[in-house]
Amino acid sequence: MSRYLAQIAHLEVTSPDVAASVRFYTEHFGLRVVDEVDGKVYLRAWGDYHRYSLIVAPGEEPGLAWMAWRTHSAEALEQAAASVEAHGITGTWNEGGPGHGRSYDFIGPHGHGTRLVWEMEKYQAPDELKSSWLDRPERRSDKAGAPRFFDHVTVASRAPREMAQWYSKALDLRIMAYADIDEAPITILAFLTTNEKSHDLGIVIDTSDRPGRVNHVAFWLDTHEELLIAADVLMENGIPIEYGPSMHGIGEQNFLYFREPSGLRIELNSGGYRNYLPDWEPNVWTPSTGASNIYRNSVMPQSMQESFPFAKQGTGTEEGVSDEVKQALLDPASRLGQG
Numbered sequence: 114m115s116r117y118l119a120q121i122a123h124l125e126v127t128s129p130d131v132a133a134s135v136r137f138y139t140e141h142f143g144l145r146v147v148d149e150v151d152g153k154v155y156l157r158a159w160g161d162y163h164r165y166s167l168i169v170a171p172g173e174e175p176g177l178a179w180m181a182w183r184t185h186s187a188e189a190l191e192q193a194a195a196s197v198e199a200h201g202i203t204g205t206w207n208e209g210g211p212g213h214g215r216s217y218d219f220i221g222p223h224g225h226g227t228r229l230v231w232e233m234e235k236y237q238a239p240d241e242l243k244s245s246w247l248d249r250p251e252r253r254s255d256k257a258g259a260p261r262f263f264d265h266v267t268v269a270s271r272a273p274r275e276m277a278q279w280y281s282k283a284l285d286l287r288i289m290a291y292a293d294i295d296e297a298p299i300t301i302l303a304f305l306t307t308n309e310k311s312h313d314l315g316i317v318i319d320t321s322d323r324p325g326r327v328n329h330v331a332f333w334l335d336t337h338e339e340l341l342i343a344a345d346v347l348m349e350n351g352i353p354i355e356y357g358p359s360m361h362g363i364g365e366q367n368f369l370y371f372r373e374p375s376g377l378r379i380e381l382n383s384g385g386y387r388n389y390l391p392d393w394e395p396n397v398w399t400p401s402t403g404a405s406n407i408y409r410n411s412v413m414p415q416s417m418q419e420s421f422p423f424a425k426q427g428t429g430t431e432e433g434v435s436d437e438v439k440q441a442l443l444d445p446a447s448r449l450g451q452g
């Protein structure tokens with residue numbers, strides 16, 4: 114429903130040990146490698162319509178290199194690039210890469226690599242992977258709990274509301290929800306979407322001085338039962354479950370969080386609402402209203418405040434904020450540049 118963007122199409126993340134990360138994604142998470150080019154490994158889930166949805170690139174630290182958004186058309190790509198420039202940011206046109214055509218790449222107002230692209234190669238399954246379902250790009254994975262497709266990214270920002278408003282104005286994403294802490298009108302979460310789901314871009318508060326960080330990368334499963342099976346498979350194979358399974362208030366999605374070997378947090382989602390209202394007004398949730406955990410019966414692990422690349426100071430998460438982060442937000446003396 115964005116006039117420019119159809120969907121978030123793929124992410125490029127960094128890992129200090131690409132081989133270990135790829136082993137995790139393929140052996141325990143049910144993704145498949147489709148390409149390896151210049152040290153980067155291109156992975157897909159069985160239901161991804163594009164050739165790949167996740168690129169793992171070598172890097173000193175885990176982090177987000179690019180979040181790539183597909184436009185509705187070649188014209189929409191030109192219009193979106195012009196709109197970005199009209200909103201004060203100048204990017205560069207680049208000649209495409211494996212599986213995608215020319216792109217407009219820019220660094221967002223809070224440091225996030227953002228790529229706009231129209232031409233993307235659709236996945237063509239070889240005969241042995243063709244599905245009986247004509248509309249599926251590939252037959253269902255034979256690994257229990259394998260995700261169907263890439264779903265969203267949640268990044269960290271020093272000011273989630275400000276960042277959300279920039280992406281909403283420049284790229285016409287709908288802002289679906291905010292969450293403030295209960296103690297003060299300080300926004301810790303913002304959720305934006307290009308389409309009918311609650312978010313394909315989440316933004317959590319970051320109290321560190323490192324811009325452009327990422328909190329987690331999320332994939333989708335059709336049913337809650339599959340999410341519980343995925344949790345079982347991961348646990349049984351020695352992958353610690355960081356948080357969940359439980360259910361977000363915002364978006365009404367079931368969630369499960371864990372880490373891949375680089376430390377990067379991965380989320381699995383199922384469920385969730387569909388919302389087609391073009392004039393939707395975002396509600397302002399708080400942790401006490403169940404923004405993150407609608408049951409309000411658990412304590413967020415401290416580890417959930419880590420984002421990537423690592424920094425001393427933490428971020429919020431879709432689970433709200435820890436006492437440590439809340440203290441940083443409420444105490445002006447503890448904030449960067451104040452004292």
Ligand SMILES: [Fe+2]
Binds near residue numbers: 267315329331431
């Ligand atoms: Fe998420």
